[in-house]
Amino acid sequence: MNSPFDINDLKRIINKTVVGNDIVYFDKTISTNIDAVRLADNGAADGTVVIADEQTGGKGRFDRTWISPACKNILMSIILRPEINISRMFYLTMIASIAVARAIEINFKIKPEIKWPNDVYVNGEKVSGILTEINTEKNRLNYAVVGIGLNVNAHPEIEDLFFARAVSIASIIGEETSRTEITASILIEMDSLYRDLNAGNFDSVKNDWVKRSMVIGKQVRIIDADRTYEGKAVNIDEEGRLILMLKNGSHEVISSGDVSLKFT
Numbered sequence: 001m002n003s004p005f006d007i008n009d010l011k012r013i014i015n016k017t018v019v020g021n022d023i024v025y026f027d028k029t030i031s032t033n034i035d036a037v038r039l040a041d042n043g044a045a046d047g048t049v050v051i052a053d054e055q056t057g058g059k060g061r062f063d064r065t066w067i068s069p070a071c072k073n074i075l076m077s078i079i080l081r082p083e084i085n086i087s088r089m090f091y092l093t094m095i096a097s098i099a100v101a102r103a104i105e106i107n108f109k110i111k112p113e114i115k116w117p118n119d120v121y122v123n124g125e126k127v128s129g130i131l132t133e134i135n136t137e138k139n140r141l142n143y144a145v146v147g148i149g150l151n152v153n154a155h156p157e158i159e160d161l162f163f164a165r166a167v168s169i170a171s172i173i174g175e176e177t178s179r180t181e182i183t184a185s186i187l188i189e190m191d192s193l194y195r196d197l198n199a200g201n202f203d204s205v206k207n208d209w210v211k212r213s214m215v216i217g218k219q220v221r222i223i224d225a226d227r228t229y230e231g232k233a234v235n236i237d238e239e240g241r242l243i244l245m246l247k248n249g250s251h252e253v254i255s256s257g258d259v260s261l262k263f264t
Ligand code: BTN
Pocket: 030, 031, 032, 033, 034, 055, 057, 058, 059, 060, 061, 062, 064, 066, 074, 075, 076, 077, 119, 128, 129, 130, 131, 147, 148, 149, 150
């Protein structure tokens, strides 16, 4: 399965939604997030999707790189212009991780879990990562670019403190599979979740996310830029920050960092 993405097929399946109303395709680019930011700056519509078969400088969180061989995986970025307060910005990442988890579940009958803040895991291995970048003006959200990398037919052999091991759908189900249907499912689910957000239905989104979380209720270690926290992840707050109960019973609210599950 090394053929380029069939964008017309994808367009046929998703038919008119907000997310995916316009799809821009590149066979090779530096990063779809960079392309999406450029397009958004030039006025691209809410819901525009950028898809590439190959990235030469795929971006991960904390300046890491996202590695993916050509024509194997899903590499896409979605431009969103939501009507939500900037304090709810994390919900954009949440809906993307829920959409990826739902799409995997629908297409492959696999039950993925979401690792705070924005990774999708299957059986303790990372199958997808999300990188959200925002553009703000006077404390108002202009637009967000939500970049999704999903290992469908290949995964890098990395194992480190942060990523744990990577995995692909193909290695789980035992065969390579088409990227079109799963991309369509992600966009369809994302569209419906995005409508929820714009309608102010934050609770239903948060509940779905918590239901799929591999972190809530567990003992975790969180490595932030300059600190390490250990405790029990008890919930996420209204802004999507992780609430941790420390050993001494006090609570710490954490807005970014990498989580490792401490005792598993
Ligand atoms: C992470 O887990 O660190 C986030 C990885 C996000 C990767 C995707 S691939 C498509 C989009 N374009 C990029 O350059 N990055 C995101």
